[in-house]
Amino acid sequence: MRSIANFAIEKALARRASYADVRVMDIRHRDISTKNGQVGRMSEGESLGLGIRVITDGAWGFASTDRLTNEGIESCAAEAIAIAKASGMAKRHGVVLAQEQSFVDTWQNPFVKDPFRIPIESQIAVLLRADEEMRKVKGVTLAEGSMSFRRIEQLFVSSIGSAIHQVKMQSGAGIVATSFAGEEIQKRSYPNSFGGQHMLRGYELIEELDLVRHAPRIAEECVALHKAEKCPEGKRTIILDSSQLGLQIHESIGHPIELDRVLGMEANFAGMSFLTLEKLNSLRYGSDIVNVVADARLAHGPGLGTFGYDDEGVPAQCTPIIFNGQFTGYLTNRETAAAIGQPRSNGTMRTESWNRLPIIRMTNISILPGDRKFEDLIADTDDGIYMETNRSWSIDDRRYHFQFSTEIGWEIKNGKRGRMIKTPSYSGITTEFWNSCDAICSRDYWTLWGTPNCGKGQPMQTMGTGHGAAPARFRNVKVGIASSE
Amino acid sequence: MPKPAKKRKAPRSRVSSGHKGLAAHDHRLGAPELRRIAEKIFKLSEADETEVDVSAVTSALTRFANNTIHQNVAEQGITISVRAVVDGRTARASTNKTDEDSLRRVTTAALELAQVQPRNPNLLPLLGPQKLQKVDRFAAKTAAATPADRARAVTQVCQLADRNKQTTAGIFSTGLSEFALANSRGLFEYYEDTRAEFSVTMLEKDSSGWAKATSARVDEIDPLALAERASKKAADSRSPREVPPGQYTAILEPPAVLDLVGFLFYDFAGTCVHDQRSCFTGRMGKKLFGENISIWDDVYHPLQLGAPFDGEGMPRQRVRLVDRGVPVNLVYSRATAKQMKAKPTGHGFSLPTEDGEAPFNLVFSGGNASTEEMIRTTGRGLLITRLWYIREVDPYKKVLTGMTRDGTFLVENGRVAGAVRNFRFNQSIIDMLANVETMGPAVRASGEESFDMVVPAMKVRDFHFTEVTKF
Numbered sequence: 001m002r003s004i005a006n007f008a009i010e011k012a013l014a015r016r017a018s019y020a021d022v023r024v025m026d027i028r029h030r031d032i033s034t035k036n037g038q039v040g041r042m043s044e045g046e047s048l049g050l051g052i053r054v055i056t057d058g059a060w061g062f063a064s065t066d067r068l069t070n071e072g073i074e075s076c077a078a079e080a081i082a083i084a085k086a087s088g089m090a091k092r093h094g095v096v097l098a099q100e101q102s103f104v105d106t107w108q109n110p111f112v113k114d115p116f117r118i119p120i121e122s123q124i125a126v127l128l129r130a131d132e133e134m135r136k137v138k139g140v141t142l143a144e145g146s147m148s149f150r151r152i153e154q155l156f157v158s159s160i161g162s163a164i165h166q167v168k169m170q171s172g173a174g175i176v177a178t179s180f181a182g183e184e185i186q187k188r189s190y191p192n193s194f195g196g197q198h199m200l201r202g203y204e205l206i207e208e209l210d211l212v213r214h215a216p217r218i219a220e221e222c223v224a225l226h227k228a229e230k231c232p233e234g235k236r237t238i239i240l241d242s243s244q245l246g247l248q249i250h251e252s253i254g255h256p257i258e259l260d261r262v263l264g265m266e267a268n269f270a271g272m273s274f275l276t277l278e279k280l281n282s283l284r285y286g287s288d289i290v291n292v293v294a295d296a297r298l299a300h301g302p303g304l305g306t307f308g309y310d311d312e313g314v315p316a317q318c319t320p321i322i323f324n325g326q327f328t329g330y331l332t333n334r335e336t337a338a339a340i341g342q343p344r345s346n347g348t349m350r351t352e353s354w355n356r357l358p359i360i361r362m363t364n365i366s367i368l369p370g371d372r373k374f375e376d377l378i379a380d381t382d383d384g385i386y387m388e389t390n391r392s393w394s395i396d397d398r399r400y401h402f403q404f405s406t407e408i409g410w411e412i413k414n415g416k417r418g419r420m421i422k423t424p425s426y427s428g429i430t431t432e433f434w435n436s437c438d439a440i441c442s443r444d445y446w447t448l449w450g451t452p453n454c455g456k457g458q459p460m461q462t463m464g465t466g467h468g469a470a471p472a473r474f475r476n477v478k479v480g481i482a483s484s485e
Numbered sequence: 486m487p488k489p490a491k492k493r494k495a496p497r498s499r500v501s502s503g504h505k506g507l508a509a510h511d512h513r514l515g516a517p518e519l520r521r522i523a524e525k526i527f528k529l530s531e532a533d534e535t536e537v538d539v540s541a542v543t544s545a546l547t548r549f550a551n552n553t554i555h556q557n558v559a560e561q562g563i564t565i566s567v568r569a570v571v572d573g574r575t576a577r578a579s580t581n582k583t584d585e586d587s588l589r590r591v592t593t594a595a596l597e598l599a600q601v602q603p604r605n606p607n608l609l610p611l612l613g614p615q616k617l618q619k620v621d622r623f624a625a626k627t628a629a630a631t632p633a634d635r636a637r638a639v640t641q642v643c644q645l646a647d648r649n650k651q652t653t654a655g656i657f658s659t660g661l662s663e664f665a666l667a668n669s670r671g672l673f674e675y676y677e678d679t680r681a682e683f684s685v686t687m688l689e690k691d692s693s694g695w696a697k698a699t700s701a702r703v704d705e706i707d708p709l710a711l712a713e714r715a716s717k718k719a720a721d722s723r724s725p726r727e728v729p730p731g732q733y734t735a736i737l738e739p740p741a742v743l744d745l746v747g748f749l750f751y752d753f754a755g756t757c758v759h760d761q762r763s764c765f766t767g768r769m770g771k772k773l774f775g776e777n778i779s780i781w782d783d784v785y786h787p788l789q790l791g792a793p794f795d796g797e798g799m800p801r802q803r804v805r806l807v808d809r810g811v812p813v814n815l816v817y818s819r820a821t822a823k824q825m826k827a828k829p830t831g832h833g834f835s836l837p838t839e840d841g842e843a844p845f846n847l848v849f850s851g852g853n854a855s856t857e858e859m860i861r862t863t864g865r866g867l868l869i870t871r872l873w874y875i876r877e878v879d880p881y882k883k884v885l886t887g888m889t890r891d892g893t894f895l896v897e898n899g900r901v902a903g904a905v906r907n908f909r910f911n912q913s914i915i916d917m918l919a920n921v922e923t924m925g926p927a928v929r930a931s932g933e934e935s936f937d938m939v940v941p942a943m944k945v946r947d948f949h950f951t952e953v954t955k956f
Contacts, residue, residue, distance in 0.1 A: 033839055035760075039602050040839025044594055045579035049562060061632075062558040066581045075507070076561075082506030083545075083557045086632035090640040092553040121601040128603075141761045144839070180761035185880045265550045267654035268686040268695070269933060271873070271890075274955070355560040392876040394909075396888040401909060401954035403886050405878055423879070427909070427952060458656045459546055459558070481951050482878045482886060482911055 001026070001165070004068055005157035008052050011077035013159060017054035017084070019097070020077075021158035023311060024050045025354035030116060033146040034127040036135065041146075042120075049354035052080040058094025059087035064355040097334040098344050100314055102161035107308025109298065111169045111202030115149040118203045123147055126211060127175075133215035134177045139223035142178035143215075146195060147171075147206060148452075154311075154354075162313040170304065170464065171205045172198030172452060177219040179226065186225040186422065188218035188407050192243045193390050198450030198464060200302040221408060221420075228420035231409065233480035237384030238426055239377060239473045242441075244406055245367065246449035246467035247390045252430040253285075253292055254365040254465065256399035257321055258348075258456075259330040263339060270456050271397025274430070275327065277340060283327040286434030289370055292322040294331055296347060296363035301448040303466020305363035307350075312358055314347035321365065325435070333360050352461035359457050364448065366468030370440025374471050377439055379415040385479060386410045386417060387424045392482070403427040405482050425482035433474060441470035509661035509679065510628035512543040512561045516675040519665035522565060522583060527669050529592040532569035532599065534611045536668040536797075538835060540564050544660030544680075547635040552643040552653055554636060568836060569595035570611065573604040575837050605837070607820045611668045617793045617800050618785060620676075623661075624702040627679035630659035642685060642712040649716050655685035659703055666798050676792035682931070683708045686891060687719040691956065692904060694718025695871050695891035697740065699931045701790055718870060718892040722904035727953055728895055730908060734866030734922075735948035736859045736896065739930035741869045741889075742943050745914055746849070747935020748877060748885055753782070753806050754832075755821040756841025764883040764915060765812050772810050774918035777852065780807040782816060782832070782844030788929040788939045789846045796835035804830050806844065810919070818842040851941035852924030859923055859944040861899045867908070867950070868894040868901060875934045883914040887934075888954065908950040920946045 005022045012020035026048045033040040049066035050073070061084025065076040115123075127145035134143035150170040157163050174196015178187040191197045191209055199205050240248065256273040260266055275283070286292075293300075296307055296316035309315055312334055319329045331348040332340075350361040378386070387406040395402040409424030410417045448468040455462055523537040541563045548556040565588065566579040576598030580591040635657045646653035663677040681703035686695045695718065696711040737745070749764070757763035765773075783803045784791045793801050797819060804814050817825065818833025821841045832842040860868065870892030878884040889907045896902065925942035 035839040038605060038607070038839070040837065042575075042598055042602060042837050043577040043579065044598060045566075046591075047562075047564075047579075047581045049581065060555065060557060062556070064558075064560045064562070066562045079507050079559055083559060083632045086506060086547070086636040087554040087557040089633070089636040090549065090552075090554045090643050092551070119601070120598060124602065178760075178762060180766060180881075183881055185762055263551070264652060264654060264688070265555055267550055267652075267688060267693075268656065268684055355562055357556055357558050359556075392878050392886065394874045394876045394886045394888065396907060396909075396954045396956075397873050397890055398954075398956060400956070401888070401952060403909060403911075403952075425878070429955065458548055458556075459544070459560075459658075482884070 001155040004050060004073065005155050007070065008050060008073050008077055009157055009159055011074045012052055012054050012080060015078060015081040017056050017081060019055040019159055021053050021156065021312060022050055023154055023156050023351065023354055025152065025154040027353060028151045030149045032123055032127065034131050035144050036142060037128065037131055039124055047353065051354045052077050053357065054080045054084050055095050056081050056084035057088045059084050059091050060095060061087060062357045095335060096338045098337040098342065100334060100345065103309065103313060104163045105308065106165040108167040109169060109200040109302055109306060113203035115171050115203040116151065130175045130211040130215040133212055134175065134219040137216060137219035137223055139179050139181065140177050140219045141180045145175040145211065147173040156309065156311065156313050158313050164309045164313055166308050168200055168307065169202055170198060171201050171203060172196055172450060173206045173209055173211060175211050175215055177222040179222045181226050184226055186222050188222035189389055190214040190218045192449060193407065195452055198304055198452045200304065200306050224420060225408060225422045228422040231421050231424040231480040235476050236479045237381055237473060237475050238477050238479065239381065239384060239386045239471055241388040241471050242445060242447045242469040243449055244387055244390050245469040245472055247393055248404065249365055249367055249467050249469060250451055250465060251393060251395045252399060252402055253321065254362040257330050258360045259332045259336040260360045262330065263336060269458050274398045274400050279327055281328060284325055284435065285322045285327040285431055286325045287437045288325045289440055290322050290325050290434055290437050291368040292365065293368065294319045294321050294363050294365050300364050301468065303364040303448045304450040304452060304464030305466040310347040310349045311351045312349040314345045317347045319346045331360050331362065350463055352463055356461045361456065361463045362454065362465040364466030364468060367440065369443040369446040369470045372439050372441050374441050374445050377441060377471065377473055378412055378417055381412045381473065382414055384412040385421060385424055386412055391423060400429055402430065403482060424479065426477050426479045427481050428477055433477065436475045436477060437472055438475055439473040441472065446470040506632035508629045508631050509543040509659065513661060514541050514663055516665060519663060519675060520667065520673055523665060523667035525588055526567055526592050529589050530569065532571050532596045534570040534669050536568040536611055538566040539665045541663045542660065544658065545632065546656055546658035547632065547639055548656045549639050549643060550654035552646050554639055557632065565591060567591050567595040569599045571596060571599045573608055574599045574602045575605065575608055576602060577837060607824060609819050611670045612672055612798045613670045614672050615794065615798055615800050617674060620785065620793050622678035622701045622790050624679045627659050627681050627701060627703040628661045630703055635659065638708040641709050645709065645712050645716060646687060651716055651719055652688040653685060653712065656682065657708060658682045664792060666794065672798045674794045674798050678790055681706050683711055685712045685715045687715040689719050689723060691724060692719050692722040693891045694722060697931045699937055722892050722894065725904040725906045727906045730950045730952050732947045733950055734863050735945045736856065736863065736866055736868045737943050737945060738856065738870055739928050739940050739942050740932040741872045742940045743930040743938050744872045744875055744932040744934035745885060745917065746940060747938065748875065749914060750847060751843050753815055754841050754843045755815045755817040755825050755827060758815055759821065759825055762880060764881055769812050773812060773915055774807060774810040775921050776809050777921055777924065778807055778810050778918050779850040781805050781848045782846050783848045784846040786846065786848050786939060791846055795831045795833045797833050799829055799831040799833060801831035816842050816844045845936060848939040849927050849941060851927030854923040854925055856925060856942050860896050860901060863896045864898060866896040868896055871932065878911060884911055885914060886911045906956060907954050909952040910949055911951045912949045917945050917948065922946055
């Protein structure tokens with residue numbers, strides 16, 4: 001990898017790049033899925049290539065290739081330079097980057113069991129056993145399970161002298177029971193919807209999830225949902241489980257704090273942000289108990305947003321995003337940090353693969369735990385709804401107005417969990433919602449969730465992000481609007 | 486079908502001192518090269534049967550924002566995907582390395598993955614050679630587009646924004662894809678197409694407008710005309726006022742229609758109905774939509790793109806999915822067709838998969854009404870440019886939620902009465918297609934939530950707008 005990367009840098013500088021960086025990435029994956037007792041998807045793959053990013057005459061260019069011969073790399077470097085020169089045709093001002101040190105380092109996330117060394121037949125067997133448990137429950141019409149593993153080895157080399165080698169091992173799994181009856185399709189997922197839980201860990205994560213043990217419970221809940229109460233309409237107290245709160249953070253905090261959105265760089269596709277620059281350090285984002293960080297350090301946990309260095313060679317950092325309710329930080333890169341006068345990037349440039357340009361992405365955007373026990377939170381709620389596991393999510397292109405629904409809910413009456421509620425939904429305005437938060441559960445209930453499917457950029461890039469969250473309570477929230485009746 | 490390689494311009498030298506930027510055709514491999522890779526795999530394979538997909542992509546995208554190019558990228562890559570079949574089992578392995586050792590490794594990996602699986606009772610033998618209908622979706626001009634060509638067009642758009650005191654953002658991309666499917670029973674199918682896409686947003690202080698087009702032929706895309714349309718939308722949507730949510734007649738421009746009806750595509754899969762998660766489960770043959778709604782899947786339609794064969798090499802058929810409001814047919818892979826006692830339609834995904842098949846070339850019947858006519862005949866309604874962040878709330882009623890974006894207007898007494906703040910909607914697509922009053926001609930529409938389709942503008946009564954946002 002090193003000789004390839006150095007050759008690419010050398011060729012870019014020879015063509016008068018004022019700055020160049022190169023990512024050589026070798027990505028291996030394994031994906032397994034099952035459905036109703038059969039293996040569905042069963043594939044492994046590898047992809048090796050490099051991407052070269054250059055600044056020439058003050059403008060950016062990027063080219064990528066999987067032809068890793070001298071000719072292929074030289075051609076790719078020349079292409080990046082030619083593209084930068086074309087960018088210069090519509091240039092307003094030269095690119096300015098915030099200062100950064102050079103680093104020569106290696107980093108790897110710790111894991112116990114290499115998932116690629118676990119026999120595939122035993123991985124399939126786990127999914128099929130969970131599948132069988134779900135289908136034992138009368139009324140389940142579809143049982144599905146999946147596991148996915150990624151090993152990403154990458155070398156970043158830049159013309160300021162950095163050479164950073166990183167290896168990330170990622171594992172994830174989940175199961176889903178679906179039931180069709182009458183005029184209704186219900187589903188329940190474990191441990192989370194849309195693919196389950198994903199972390200920078202080895203196969204030990206899959207073993208800890210214990211899919212088989214949870215399969216009967218979600219299957220029974222799925223079938224029971226047909227007879228559950230409909231979600232009432234009106235204003236209610238709601239308590240969100242930690243996985244739903246993780247997605248709420250992702251959509252209504254994680255995306256709006258991306259500084260490239262704020263500065264209009266994503267205006268055509270992902271949209272912009274209500275968090276305009278004058279709101280930094282002045283907006284009351286949430287109530288006093290709301291504290292949110294962007295933390296890519298391993299100390300925060302092995303989340304999908306954990307790394308040693310970002311993809312432009314900036315070390316992992318912890319940035320306070322919301323401190324005691326006050327908005328205090330954006331996600332930045334070297335270019336946008338400089339654009340708003342900040343001395344240094346907080347290290348959030350990430351790329352999906354060797355053939356994609358790094359862009360600002362969430363790292364681990366987490367709400368810090370509070371001090372409540374979950375049981376006490378329920379006991380302390382007179383009239384509300386507890387909502388669990390996301391079912392649908394939507395938010396406007398400036399991240400003001402959102403609507404979420406979850407797979408299941410329970411009525412809370414006089415401090416006790418009561419009747420089941422089907423497909424509960426809630427909606428609101430971001431800052432009003434976070435300011436209505438009056439209780440957050442403690443570290444004992446806090447989970448670092450992985451969202452493996454965050455889309456952004458053109459061409460589209462899918463990225464994994466992490467979101468630590470504990471169950472939390474919100475007052476006076478609009479519920480039950482998600483219906484066309 | 487693709488023209489013979491010899492008729493194409495010869496590839497330029499890939500590295501020169503005066504490098505002006507490569508065009509997609511500089512990386513074109515051609516059918517013989519893809520066949521050569523596949524044949525190498527067949528020689529290495531010890532499986533009972535072997536299938537090889539080879540795809541090669543060369544793509545470039547110029548991205549602009551704040552009236553300047555801020556991201557400008559190109560990619561070139563190949564993927565070789567091998568499916569081994571052994572004793573009623575199958576699995577797939579892929580690589581992007583073309584050296585002998587890598588091809589041997591990926592071939593062995595596919596076999597070893599297959600061997601450790603349970604037998605699949607639904608697995609069918611590979612297909613032999615098929616007769617395909619020809620399609621020609623390669624445009625030399627698109628394949629020849631350079632970074633400078635895209636930058637010139639973007640510069641003009643930025644200058645327009647400057648003149649109109651607006652801020653612009655968008656993309657201009659061009660590229661070439663090649664795909665070959667071959668198997669050890671002698672099937673070899675090759676498809677290539679070129680793609681061009683231009684998408685533009687124009688912004689003012691409190692408003693925005695958007696336009697987008699895609700085509701195989703870059704010369705069918707007029708970036709400046711699209712930018713002018715987006716610019717006018719932004720100007721017209723200044724000072725939006727808040728009007729209350731509720732049921733409105735909605736005049737949906739084609740991209741808005743596309744991004745809604747796009748959520749129906751997998752419901753037409755035989756597998757989806759078999760799994761009882763389609764909104765058509767138990768409803769086939771029953772009148773669901775209005776008499777004016779007919780839908781086909783038709784890869785051969787002149788406004789469509791895509792290969793004339795599916796993931797197993799079956800020729801794609803034109804399928805009537807909805808006939809005057811009644812869902813009448815589904816699409817089927819070979820295995821699903823066998824399970825459901827139907828005939829395969831050539832819509833299967835690459836195997837192995839649990840998803841079966843899907844139609845990717847939907848074509849809606851259209852009408853003759855212009856958008857102006859729809860406005861003129863509306864007492865009170867909303868004119869919608871584009872929708873955003875659409876998600877499914879109820880899969881059987883097919884209720885979707887999402888937001889309006891980049892140009893939402895109140896229509897009163899037959900005229901546009903000004904811009905309004907964006908709405909959230911919660912709307913059943915089944916109800917929507919039962920409430921279509923008039924339609925425009927079906928056009929190739931492009932949005933951001935769905936793949937491109939051929940759909941008309943629609944005027945829909947009683948569309949459910951449930952909340953309003955702050956802009």
